[in-house]
Amino acid sequence: MKQTFAIGIGGAAGQGVATPGDIFAKIFSRRGLHLNAYNAYQSIIRGGHTFLTIRTGPEKVTNMGDCLDLLIPLNQDAMDRHLRLLAAGAACIYNSDTIKPGDVAEGAELCALPVSKLADITRNKVAQNTLAVGAGLSMMGIGFQALEQILAEQFKKKGDAMVSENIAIARAGYEYATANFTPFARPLPTTANRYAVLSGNTAMAMGGVAAGVKFYCAYPMSPSTGVLHWMAAHARKAGIMVRQVEDEIGVVNMTIGAAHAGARSMCATSGGGFALMSEGLGLSAMMETPVVVIDCQRAGPSTGVPTKTEQGDLWQMLGAAFGDYPRVLAAPLDIGDCFKIIPEIFNLADRFQCPGIVLCDLLLSEGRLSVDPKDLAFAPTIDRGELITTASPGPNGDGVYKRYKITESGISPRAVPGVPGYTHTASSDEHDEDGVLISDEFTNPTKRRAMMEKRMRKVAGIAAAVPPPVLWGPRDADVTLIGWGSTKGVIEEACEILTEQGISANQLQIRWLVPLHGDAILDILKNARHTMIVENNYSGQFARYLRSETSFVPDGYIRKYDGEPFMPHHIVESVKEQLSGKSTLSVPAHEILV
Amino acid sequence: MATALAATNRVAMADLKGKVDPDWCPGCGDFGVLAAVQKALVELQIPNYNVVTISGIGCSSNFPGFINTYGMHTLHGRALAVATGVKLANHDLTVLVTGGDGDGFGIGGNHFVHTMRRNVDLLYIVMDNQVYGLTTGQTSPTSRLGMKTKSMPFGNIEAPVNPISLALAAGATFVARGFSAEQKHLTELIKEGIRHRGFSFLDVFSPCVTYNHDNTYQWFRPRVKKLEDDPAYDPADWMAAMRKSLLWDEEIPIGKFFERTDLPTLHGAEAVLNAGPLVHADSQIPADVSRAFIEELM
Numbered sequence: 083m084k085q086t087f088a089i090g091i092g093g094a095a096g097q098g099v100a101t102p103g104d105i106f107a108k109i110f111s112r113r114g115l116h117l118n119a120y121n122a123y124q125s126i127i128r129g130g131h132t133f134l135t136i137r138t139g140p141e142k143v144t145n146m147g148d149c150l151d152l153l154i155p156l157n158q159d160a161m162d163r164h165l166r167l168l169a170a171g172a173a174c175i176y177n178s179d180t181i182k183p184g185d186v187a188e189g190a191e192l193c194a195l196p197v198s199k200l201a202d203i204t205r206n207k208v209a210q211n212t213l214a215v216g217a218g219l220s221m222m223g224i225g226f227q228a229l230e231q232i233l234a235e236q237f238k239k240k241g242d243a244m245v246s247e248n249i250a251i252a253r254a255g256y257e258y259a260t261a262n263f264t265p266f267a268r269p270l271p272t273t274a275n276r277y278a279v280l281s282g283n284t285a286m287a288m289g290g291v292a293a294g295v296k297f298y299c300a301y302p303m304s305p306s307t308g309v310l311h312w313m314a315a316h317a318r319k320a321g322i323m324v325r326q327v328e329d330e331i332g333v334v335n336m337t338i339g340a341a342h343a344g345a346r347s348m349c350a351t352s353g354g355g356f357a358l359m360s361e362g363l364g365l366s367a368m369m370e371t372p373v374v375v376i377d378c379q380r381a382g383p384s385t386g387v388p389t390k391t392e393q394g395d396l397w398q399m400l401g402a403a404f405g406d407y408p409r410v411l412a413a414p415l416d417i418g419d420c421f422k423i424i425p426e427i428f429n430l431a432d433r434f435q436c437p438g439i440v441l442c443d444l445l446l447s448e449g450r451l452s453v454d455p456k457d458l459a460f461a462p463t464i465d466r467g468e469l470i471t472t473a474s475p476g477p478n479g480d481g482v483y484k485r486y487k488i489t490e491s492g493i494s495p496r497a498v499p500g501v502p503g504y505t506h507t508a509s510s511d512e513h514d515e516d517g518v519l520i521s522d523e524f525t526n527p528t529k530r531r532a533m534m535e536k537r538m539r540k541v542a543g544i545a546a547a548v549p550p551p552v553l554w555g556p557r558d559a560d561v562t563l564i565g566w567g568s569t570k571g572v573i574e575e576a577c578e579i580l581t582e583q584g585i586s587a588n589q590l591q592i593r594w595l596v597p598l599h600g601d602a603i604l605d606i607l608k609n610a611r612h613t614m615i616v617e618n619n620y621s622g623q624f625a626r627y628l629r630s631e632t633s634f635v636p637d638g639y640i641r642k643y644d645g646e647p648f649m650p651h652h653i654v655e656s657v658k659e660q661l662s663g664k665s666t667l668s669v670p671a672h673e674i675l676v
Numbered sequence: 677m678a679t680a681l682a683a684t685n686r687v688a689m690a691d692l693k694g695k696v697d698p699d700w701c702p703g704c705g706d707f708g709v710l711a712a713v714q715k716a717l718v719e720l721q722i723p724n725y726n727v728v729t730i731s732g733i734g735c736s737s738n739f740p741g742f743i744n745t746y747g748m749h750t751l752h753g754r755a756l757a758v759a760t761g762v763k764l765a766n767h768d769l770t771v772l773v774t775g776g777d778g779d780g781f782g783i784g785g786n787h788f789v790h791t792m793r794r795n796v797d798l799l800y801i802v803m804d805n806q807v808y809g810l811t812t813g814q815t816s817p818t819s820r821l822g823m824k825t826k827s828m829p830f831g832n833i834e835a836p837v838n839p840i841s842l843a844l845a846a847g848a849t850f851v852a853r854g855f856s857a858e859q860k861h862l863t864e865l866i867k868e869g870i871r872h873r874g875f876s877f878l879d880v881f882s883p884c885v886t887y888n889h890d891n892t893y894q895w896f897r898p899r900v901k902k903l904e905d906d907p908a909y910d911p912a913d914w915m916a917a918m919r920k921s922l923l924w925d926e927e928i929p930i931g932k933f934f935e936r937t938d939l940p941t942l943h944g945a946e947a948v949l950n951a952g953p954l955v956h957a958d959s960q961i962p963a964d965v966s967r968a969f970i971e972e973l974m
Contacts, residue, residue, distance in 0.1 A: 294960065
């Protein structure tokens with residue numbers, strides 16, 4: 083097994099869970115360690131329960147893992163809910179003035195911090211947090227200097243007095259732990275690597291910048307709002323027009339307008355907002371104006387569970403807007419991929435003049451991951467497709483520009499407004515090659531058929547431009563786990579655990595959903611011994627889609643739809659349950675109530 | 677928002693003639709609006725390739741197909757949202773939005789209000805016939821109380837929206853009303869609306885000869901009174917405009933109700949656009965800027 087170390091920090095919203103999390107994240111990434119962070123929270127601003135898991139290690143950390151090495155409960159509730167995640171060798175640092183410990187696994191240490199004796203709690207309301215961070219770092223064997231530096235950066239704006247007060251509190255926690263608590267058995271190493279730590283939302287926003295996005299607009303909706311926040315904060319430096327719009331109908335149509343004028347344009351939302359955008363997707367397809375729409379899935383239907391994750395929007399994406407039209411639909415596999423996928427899908431949308439949809443989810447959007455800065459490439463290949471932006475050489479042939487010229491590829495050169503000699507009307511109504519409406523023409527069946535076929539010919543071009551999926555792991559395995567999008571990391575770890583336990587496992591993870599390389603998938607799966615489709619929804623949306631496209635039926639299904647992401651053991655135990663013949667559908671329970 | 681003309685070629689009516697002739701019913705008020713828009717563009721000498729005419733759905737929304745400019749015939753009610761995107765991506769373009777009362781005040785009501793408060797620099801012409809035409813005669817948001825239609829056969833029981841008062845309240849910086857039978861007057865209003873820097877709203881009585889037998893040319897003619905004929909009327913006075921907007925029945929004012937020129941346009945207020953239209957910007961940002969974005973995360 084890889085060496086990893088997981089910290090859980092829990093408390094009520096407003097108690098300051100985020101700050102110690104950020105401090106740990108910075109310290110780990112500066113030591114050249116990888117990390118993965120996931121915050122389970124509620125849709126309230128104060129109170130409730132929020133639980134942040136940060137898992138670090140010298141190698142890539144693909145998910146939040148199964149258990150904790152260090153628990154920092156900021157209130158009794160967090161202690162009661164999460165203490166059971168500790169195994170032998172783990173520790174819980176808590177404020178013994180206000181929190182009573184529960185029963186802990188043998189070999190785990192309860193580290194009581196006498197907070198009021200170590201800090202002036204009347205002056206500093208979050209003293210327990212700072213003390214715990216100091217104590218934790220001491221037990222991890224990390225020198226105090228690293229913390230001192232980060233606190234100095236963190237409180238710089240609030241003045242020297244705040245900096246020294248917080249450093250003093252942290253030092254008190256650090257020294258108390260050195261004197262009283264047992265250090266962790268396996269200290270965290272350092273490496274020479276340096277990582278950027280970012281959320282999927284930040285990654286998609288930055289990916290947009292890399293893709294040359296010049297127009298971004300949105301209506302706030304969890305869990306997509308982070309894209310808007312990053313874009314708004316960096317708009318001026320990145321030269322992007324960022325607007326907050328009255329609703330998602332306005333958002334998608336404004337995006338289409340800016341794209342039609344010639345700017346790469348993007349927007350993001352969640353399932354409910356996407357439902358409002360649906361008609362606009364059809365407009366983008368019919369006018370052949372490329373836009374990229376990001377859907378950050380949350381648990382639905384309706385308002386659903388706004389702060390919880392799910393992969394429940396697949397069929398909405400497949401069926402978005404009425405009528406048949408070419409579309410590109412891709413699900414990023416991890417947070418690094420959230421960056422990379424944006425320029426890729428823009429190139430396809432531009433080349434094939436159709437909407438591109440990125441199907442993300444809360445797990446990636448709001449989770450955080452360490453990414454090698456080299457993987458955040460700001461100079462990707464940019465392919466705007468057949469775009470006419472200057473008057474010369476002028477329309478071919480008889481000098482009449484046909485915006486929707488019938489071609490073998492289905493792609494017609496696209497002129498943007500402002501170019502002399504290319505005036506035309508782009509229409510949501512069915513139209514002829516020159517853009518003139520044929521929607522109500524009595525004699526139009528031939529023209530209508532020709533235009534449908536022209537647009538739909540682009541599907542073959544998109545399929546040829548998109549790589550087929552590949553099998554990860556040994557070719558010959560006891561079990562093949564099939565997933566899509568954000569479950570890549572947790573399935574990967576489940577495969578490693580299964581292999582260690584004597585069950586060889588491999589993984590087929592789907593990134594490009596439309597077009598789907600059905601033949602390539604069947605080719606990979608035809609020799610599989612036992613196949614299971616893993617997904618974060620109730621009805622097996624991908625399983626149903628794969629079946630509809632390929633007739634493939636797996637041996638079993640692993641599903642979860644309680645709002646929380648899979649943990650590796652959920653998949654491991656489900657695989658064992660199914661291999662023993664007990665079931666073909668496993669729905670693992672989320673044991674910790676967050 | 678007028679676009680400078682290349683000195684050599686003069687813009688003529690023939691340049692603006694669409695690929696097809698309008699298929700509106702004979703006598704439809706929209707013919708007059710189309711002619712007035714073409715005349716205004718000729719008089720202002722704006723080349724057709726620098727104009728984008730954007731509409732929603734409805735009889736009057738077929739407009740972009742009947743004029744030779746860049747055109748977008750979009751979704752029902754969404755023209756203003758699309759137009760905002762076009763203008764923000766390339767603010768050198770002259771943006772005209774054309775549509776009907778159902779499209780603009782019904783299904784598009786939300787965008788109508790918000791586009792006005794944003795002061796997006798475009799001219800929005802509503803061909804207001806107080807009825808749904810393309811769907812064969814239903815009540816519209818501006819249908820009068822009591823009007824009988826196929827959807828309200830016993831008479832409309834919902835009070836109509838007052839587009840002029842609504843536009844004034846929502847912060848439009850240019851608010852006017854025309855009558856499609858008053859060509860010269862209408863053409864002047866269109867020219868003023870195009871020249872105005874900011875959101876220009878022009879509500880045009882454009883009678884539906886097929887489905888609205890209440891608000892006909894004959895009904896409007898004796899009632900409409902030009903605001904310009906009253907030398908005491910000051911279009912800078914918002915309260916006076918609001919009072920005038922409430923007049924109906926005996927006397928219905930047409931002309932420029934209100935204009936203010938002291939507010940920035942949406943594209944003028946955003947510093948990102950100072951360097952010029954987005955469509956001309958480099959795809960890639962400078963390497964030191966992208967490096968700084970990554971550095972923030974480390």
